Amino acid sequence: MKIICGNHTLDLSQPVVMGVLNTTPDSFSDGGNYYASGSLDLTLALQRAEQMLSEGAKILDIGGESTRPGASPVTEQQELDRVVPVVEAIKANFDAIISVDTSTPAVMRESAAVGAGLINDVRALERPGALEAAAESGLAICLMHMQGQPGTMQDDPSYTDVVEDVARYLQKRVDLCIDLGVTRNRLILDPGFGFGKTDEHNLALLRNLSQLAPSDMPILAGLSRKSMIGRLLDRDVDGRLPGSLALAMLAAQKGARILRVHDVAETVDVLRMQQLVCSEI
Numbered sequence: 001m002k003i004i005c006g007n008h009t010l011d012l013s014q015p016v017v018m019g020v021l022n023t024t025p026d027s028f029s030d031g032g033n034y035y036a037s038g039s040l041d042l043t044l045a046l047q048r049a050e051q052m053l054s055e056g057a058k059i060l061d062i063g064g065e066s067t068r069p070g071a072s073p074v075t076e077q078q079e080l081d082r083v084v085p086v087v088e089a090i091k092a093n094f095d096a097i098i099s100v101d102t103s104t105p106a107v108m109r110e111s112a113a114v115g116a117g118l119i120n121d122v123r124a125l126e127r128p129g130a131l132e133a134a135a136e137s138g139l140a141i142c143l144m145h146m147q148g149q150p151g152t153m154q155d156d157p158s159y160t161d162v163v164e165d166v167a168r169y170l171q172k173r174v175d176l177c178i179d180l181g182v183t184r185n186r187l188i189l190d191p192g193f194g195f196g197k198t199d200e201h202n203l204a205l206l207r208n209l210s211q212l213a214p215s216d217m218p219i220l221a222g223l224s225r226k227s228m229i230g231r232l233l234d235r236d237v238d239g240r241l242p243g244s245l246a247l248a249m250l251a252a253q254k255g256a257r258i259l260r261v262h263d264v265a266e267t268v269d270v271l272r273m274q275q276l277v278c279s280e281i
Contacts, residue, residue: 001218001257004185005097005117005140010058012218012257015271018059018099019052019264020224021045023082024066024074045086046093053096056268059118061260062086062111063101067122067195076106084110091115099142105133112137118188120220122146122195124173135180142188142220142258143173147196157196163208166191170212188258189213190220199228206247209254218257223247225262245270 001012010016023040049060064082065074074082079102087098091114099118100111104127108119117139124143125131134141145166147157159165170189177187191205191212205212206223213219229235229243241263248259248267252274261267 001216002185003140003188003218004183005059005099006112006115006138008097008117010097010140014275015252015257015259016058017056017264017267017271018061018220018258018260019049019055019057020061020063020260020262021048021052021086022063022066022101023086024064040082040085042085042089046089049090049094049096052264053094055265057096057264059097059099059258060090061099061101061120062090062116064107065102065104076104079104079107080110083107084114087111087116088114103127103130105129108133108137108139112139118142120144120190122192124170125177131176131180135177135182140186140188141177141182142190143170143177144190144195144220145169145192157198157201159201162197162201162204163211166205167212171214174214174217184216188218188220190222193221193223194226194228199231202226202228206250206254209251209256219255220258220260221248221251221256222260223251224260224267241266249274 003010003012023045052060062083064079083100087100090096090098097117098115099120100107100116101120102108103121103123119134119139120142122144123146125134174187193202209219224244225237225240229240233243244263245266248261249270251259252271259267
C-alpha cells in the first residue's frame with residue numbers, strides 16, 4: 001500500500017511513525033516546547049524535527065491549534081503564523097513528508113504552497129471551504145472522526161454502535177472527497193481516539209480497527225499519551241509511555257499503518273521488534 005504525499009510516495013507495506021510537533025502554547029503534552037520569550041522559536045522546532053527524523057519518523061505532523069478537550073480556539077492568522085513558517089523551514093532543511101494538522105482552509109493552501117505533503121484534519125474537512133481547499137491542494141488527506149467540537153466533545157459522547165457509526169461517517173467523508181476528484185491513493189482514515197469517545201468507545205474501536213476503513217485505505221491511529229491511558233492506568237502525562245507503546249503495538253497488529261506519536265524512538269523500536277517476530281527472523 002502506498003500513499004502519494006505531494007512529491008513523496010509513502011510506502012505503507014509496514015507500519016510507520018508520524019512524529020508530533022505542536023507549535024502551540026497549550027497542547028496537552030508538548031505545548032510551549034518550541035517557544036522562547038513567549039514567541040515561537042524556529043530553531044527549537046527544527047531541532048525537534050531533526051531529532052524525530054533521526055529516530056525513524058517517516059512523517060512530521062505540524063499543528064498550530066490545540067484540540068484537547070476545553071482548548072481555546074485560535075484565529076486563522078494565529079494558526080498561519082504558527083504553522084506555515086515551520087513547514088517552510090522543515091522543507092528547506094530536510095527531505096521529509098510534512099503533515100499539517102489543521103482544519104483551516106487558508107492554512108491548508110499556504111502549507112501546500114511551501115512544501116507540505118499531507119493534510120491531517122480532525123474535523124474531516126467539515127469547516128466551510130476545507131473540502132475544496134484540500135481537494136485542490138493535490139496533497140494526501142487524513143480524515144478523522146470527531147463527535148462534537150473540542151470544547152464540548154467529552155461532555156457526554158454516545159453512539160448507537162460506535163464501530164458502525166464511525167465507519168459510516170468516514171465512508172461518507174471519503175465519498176465527498178472522491179466526488180471532488182480526490183483519488184483513493186491520497187486518502188487516510190483516522191477513527192479519532194479520544195475525540196468524543198468514552199474509554200469503552202476507544203477500546204471498541206481499537207478491537208475492531210480493521211472494520212473502519214476499506215482494504216485499500218490506510219488507518220492512522222493516534223493513541224500516544226491519551227487521557228484514556230491516564231484514567232485506565234492512573235498515570236499522568238509523563239507516566240504514559242508504557243501504555244502508549246502497548247497501544248501502538250496493538251494498533252499495528254489490528255491493521256493501523258500510521259502511528260501518530262510523541263515518543264518516536266521508543267515506538268520505532270516496538271515496531272521493529274514486532275516486524276522481526278512476525279517475519280520469523
